[in-house]
Amino acid sequence: MHRVQSLLHRRRLGRRQGALVPWFLTMVVIGSLLAWGTQVLAGQTRAYYIAAVELDWDYAPTGINQIGGSAFSASENIWVQSGTERIGKVYRKAAYREYTDGTFTTPKVVESRWQHLGILGPVIRGEVGDTIQVIFKNMTSFPNSMHPHGVFYRKDSEGAPYNDGTSGSDKADDVVLPGGTHTYTWLALERSGPGPMDGSSILWMYHSHPDEPKDTNTGLVGPLIITRQGSANPDGSPKDIDREFVTMFTNFDENVSHYLLANIDRFTGRPAKVRARLLGDPDFVESNIMASINGFAFGNLPGLTMRLGERVRWYLISIGTEVDLHTPHWHGQTVLSMGRRTDMVELLPGSMMTVDMAPDNPGTWLYHCHVNDHIVAGMMALFTVTE
Ligand SMILES: [Cu+2]
Numbered sequence: 001m002h003r004v005q006s007l008l009h010r011r012r013l014g015r016r017q018g019a020l021v022p023w024f025l026t027m028v029v030i031g032s033l034l035a036w037g038t039q040v041l042a043g044q045t046r047a048y049y050i051a052a053v054e055l056d057w058d059y060a061p062t063g064i065n066q067i068g069g070s071a072f073s074a075s076e077n078i079w080v081q082s083g084t085e086r087i088g089k090v091y092r093k094a095a096y097r098e099y100t101d102g103t104f105t106t107p108k109v110v111e112s113r114w115q116h117l118g119i120l121g122p123v124i125r126g127e128v129g130d131t132i133q134v135i136f137k138n139m140t141s142f143p144n145s146m147h148p149h150g151v152f153y154r155k156d157s158e159g160a161p162y163n164d165g166t167s168g169s170d171k172a173d174d175v176v177l178p179g180g181t182h183t184y185t186w187l188a189l190e191r192s193g194p195g196p197m198d199g200s201s202i203l204w205m206y207h208s209h210p211d212e213p214k215d216t217n218t219g220l221v222g223p224l225i226i227t228r229q230g231s232a233n234p235d236g237s238p239k240d241i242d243r244e245f246v247t248m249f250t251n252f253d254e255n256v257s258h259y260l261l262a263n264i265d266r267f268t269g270r271p272a273k274v275r276a277r278l279l280g281d282p283d284f285v286e287s288n289i290m291a292s293i294n295g296f297a298f299g300n301l302p303g304l305t306m307r308l309g310e311r312v313r314w315y316l317i318s319i320g321t322e323v324d325l326h327t328p329h330w331h332g333q334t335v336l337s338m339g340r341r342t343d344m345v346e347l348l349p350g351s352m353m354t355v356d357m358a359p360d361n362p363g364t365w366l367y368h369c370h371v372n373d374h375i376v377a378g379m380m381a382l383f384t385v386t387e
Pocket of ligand 1 (some may be wrong): 249324325326327369370371374379
């Protein structure tokens with residue numbers, strides 16, 4: 001609302017100078033500003049070119065269990081070994097990916113510090129006061145969208161179809177058909193930024209919503225970070241933090257993916273038999289429930305490296321269904337979560353959490369979900385603190 005204040009200041013100057021016309025014009029402008037309400041923000045507009053794309057995703061690209069430093073055991077092969085009746089560890093998925101411009105021909109290079117995002121979409125940032133504009137293109141074969149949490153959106157930028165009484169352009173964002181585009185406009189209002197108990201930035205997420213369970217299990221999820229006004233670097237990152245990580249804990253259920261049948265046809269040895277007899281088979285179903293962090297299982301998540309004494313912020317997401325209650329636990333360090341000291345936090349489906357770590361203990365450490373079933377299924381990673 002800085003613009004309103006400066007206009008009020010100009011209004012006082014105008015009256016002192018006895019200039020009636022500027023005064024009247026100023027009142028008109030103020031009236032317009034009030035009518036626009038929260039749509040008028042003092043910050044900058046940040047544009048992102050993001051597409052939903054199709055890719056072949058490998059849940060364990062190193063081919064081994066990095067936690068044990070050994071080949072997969074028979075019980076671990078339930079999830080990672082392909083065969084005549086099993087898909088294995090590579091699945092066709094969809095993901096949000098950033099491009100350099102609106103031609104969507106050149107993917108933006110992912111900086112090394114964000115290599116760990118894995119299947120997640122790019123980090124979308126804003127400082128309170130900013131306008132975020134996402135130019136979105138659906139380059140997959142199924143209808144999808146971008147639906148954000150936390151930021152302010154009108155009905156033309158919600159990205160979710162339901163019976164809300166809207167029509168026309170207010171429906172254009174709901175479902176973006178294959179090959180289609182839509183521009184979403186999201187505002188980082190005060191209520192989108194950190195609250196009194198938060199640090200200088202907080203996490204939200206964005207995801208597809210036409211068929212939320214199918215779309216998110218297929219891979220369409222990403223992080224959205226809002227920094228407090230005055231606390232951001234030019235790129236929107238928080239000034240008082242040296243390093244940020246985003247990790248999403250989920251059991252990707254490939255049984256409800258948009259690509260289930262395509263994955264059976266491409267990756268199993270006997271697709272006709274699998275299609276005819278195994279779609280409801282409990283063992284086949286279990287083999288397609290992929291416990292993962294950012295789409296990586298059994299310690300295959302790369303890039304969680306930090307230096308001793310850095311100010312490290314971890315953003316955590318959980319998404320999924322009733323088995324997706326996750327308890328991320330860091331070995332060897334502690335974190336602060338809204339003033340509470342812990343080394344383990346609680347996530348439910350849809351949770352978004354921000355915690356801070358001051359790594360004081362060098363070494364390579366385990367970072368894993370503390371739910372026993374999820375440990376067995378590989379919801380584990382390694383992080384490294386260097387001297
Ligand atoms: Cu878990």
